[in-house]
Amino acid sequence: MNPATSVAAPAFVEPPEKTHLRLGFVALSDAAPLVAAKLLEFGHAHGLTLELCRQPSWAAVRDKLLSGDLDAAHTLYGLVYGVQLGLGGPRTDMAVLMVLNRNGQAITLSNRLADALAEAGRSEATAGHALRAALATLGRKPVFAQTFPTGTHAMWLYYWLAAHGVDPLRDVESVAIPPPQMVAALAEDRLDGLCVGEPWNTTAEAQRVGRTVAYTSEVWPEHPEKVLACRRDFVDAHPRATRALVQTMLEACRWLDDAGHRGEIARWLARPDYIGIDEKLISARLGGELDAANPRRLPMRFFDGGAVNYPHPHEGAWFLTQFERWGMIDARGDYGEIAARINQTQLYREAAARVNVAVPREDIEQKLIDGEVWGSGSQSAAYGRRFSIRT
Structure with missing residues (x-):
């Protein structure tokens, strides 16, 4: 039929x-x-x-x-x-x-923080230790963006940070930014990291203002x-x-x-x-x-x-x-x-x-x-x- x-x-x-x-x-x-x-x-x-x-x-x-x-x-x-x-x-x-x-979302860090994470990863025992060491190099509370307070990106970001031993409410400042504005905020050095859907992670990399370090499917496969x-x-x-x-x-x-x-x-x-x-x-x-x-x-x-x-x-x-x-x-x-x-x-x-x-x-x-x-x-x-x- x-x-x-x-x-x-x-x-x-x-x-x-x-x-x-x-x-x-x-x-x-x-x-x-x-x-x-x-x-x-x-x-x-x-x-x-x-x-x-x-x-x-x-x-x-x-x-x-x-x-x-x-x-x-x-x-x-x-x-x-x-x-x-x-x-x-x-x-x-x-x-x-x-x-x-x-799937199809990701976590992207500023170049400075991504470089610090790569450097820490060469000496630290675990991914959690490396992330915490990288965040410490900032000398201040890092600023991460998600797209809506109760949205998926906030939940993936918080879960990823917490899984690495970082308290997303106490150790990080979290701000909500609409997806199309994320890359500009990263380029203007107003953010240290973000969680957003595509194509904005890819765009950040293409503009050389950040690097993707995790996919949300790594947090929850087939979420x-x-x-x-x-x-x-x-x-x-x-x-x-x-x-x-x-x-x-x-x-x-x-x-x-x-x-x-x-x-x-x-x-x-x-x-x-x-x-x-x-x-x-x-x-x-x-x-x-x-x-x-x-x-x-x-x-x-x-x-x-x-x-x-x-x-x-x-x-x-x-x-x-x-x-x-x-x-x-x-x-x-x-x-x-x-x-x-x-x-x-x-x-x-x-x-x-x-x-x-x-x-x-x-x-x-x-x-x-x-x-x-x-x-x-x-x-x-x-x-x-x-x-x-x-x-």
């Missing part, structure tokens, strides 16, 4: 409640599913027309989702959970519809990163439109996995309306190949037979444990229940079935950089209190 025929018919039998959807995104390589969905008009088979709305920062994405100016957005996993809890803004019930990508999210009341009012949107994005993610399409999407992302930089900088870390020399430096994944996209509630609950760890929320025992309400697993399953995408098994777990294991069977109520470095 022709897949396009099998999914087009239900769109007309059950038309979406809203056919024109405004989707927000930030200038990053992992906005690729939205750009592919728009330029290839995958939504038309499902009764949708998409309008992409570039935003200057994650705070702008949050605000426009809450105001209703955006129907849904490419956004940070942790941002959605922060809004749900009212951290740093109005509390609003939110919905994670699907995961858009895994979830950006999600497709909206307010929960949008799902309740537009269930068919929301399902059609997930179907559309799944088709875009599947397209990105096909041979040659990563190069094509890099050319599209280079356009001024999307990222607006040299496509070579985008394509440099957008390939799907493994790095044989660094097995934990995993490529950005968008589909992988559907394994990327399922919104596992336990992955969302992990962010809650980190909010607790860093003093953003008090310890509580209902992280699993919160995640189950936010992550729209039933809606995802219905959408995936309509576009012939397999749903992965849920009993999975991963070992993080410090040896801690997180998975569907993890005891989230106690997890946040197991760490030696925490608030």
